[in-house]
Amino acid sequence: MHASSSRSSSSSTRPDAQHDQTAPLNSEGEGRSHVPSSPGLTLVATPIGNLGDFSPRGALALAQADLVLCEDTRTTARLLSERGISVRTEALHEHNERQRVPALIERLKAGARIALVSDAGMPLMSDPGYRLVRAAIDADLPITVVPGPNAALAALVLSGLPPHPYLFVGFPPPRSAARKEAFAQLHAAERAGLNATLIWHEAPHRLAETLADMATVFGADRPAVVARELTKRFEEVRRGTAGELAAFYSESPPRGEITLLLGPAPQDENAADDLDTTLRSLLRTHSVKDAAALAAAAIGLPKRTVYARALELAAEGENSATP
Incomplete structure (x- = not known):
């Protein structure tokens, strides 16, 4: 677990006033940089590599927060420093999220403004935060997002x-092995119309x-x-x-x-890629058992049926290779 960092906030580090004075209006007459200052959870996208991609609205959301939850406080510290923002940060990652959620929900209920960031990109997208968001929804707490970079x-x-x-x-x-199985399931979905x-x-x-x-x-x-x-x-x-x-x-x-x-x-894959074609391809690099399992997942046929056909094709291959 990463150590938490605590820094006091000061008005000189918050870009609120200056930014709101110059923010252009959208079609609804609201400033584009507007970030709710009321209690709740705000999901904030961060740059995926170039710090110049961090939006003014994202910086404002972090500056206004009582607490910023980070995948890695050290990574977020560099972003905060770049924008001159001083705010309390704490770690929320895959190893502690489940344990931390109840206490965070209580803080939100008490009126805290909490922002959530990941190391890069949109929170929750292959990053921590889903459990917290789900719990906040279940507790009927306000949630908003500041969108931005996404790899x-x-x-x-x-x-x-x-x-x-x-x-x-x-x-x-x-x-x-697990990767091929996952790919085979997606390939089966393609055969079903994906x-x-x-x-x-x-x-x-x-x-x-x-x-x-x-x-x-x-x-x-x-x-x-x-x-x-x-x-x-x-x-x-x-x-x-x-x-x-x-x-x-x-x-x-x-x-x-x-x-x-x-x-x-390819749109014509279903016509060309039948069971025998799939099995022959897999048997070049896999055992009969593994080839049958992958083919069954990809085509959606019973494993026993596919395994029996794989044995037949393997035997045919052995016979054709015999002088």
């Missing part, structure tokens, strides 16, 4: 893949293996995109097929924050 959407609009519909999946499982650009975040040291698993399950020819270090100095968007990108990153290990995208399934 998944930034990558989507840069990718060249169809922008909608899209499905953000978060992080894939870290282990290959037609969307798929988006994940991924750790750099797992990217090559994830792309290889993606090529195995979805097909090596599926269009894919790797967006790396978005909004930062070494921003990179690399486009290709899943197979091409897997080969590239196996030879050129990446660094930095990564968003991974996969284009929608």
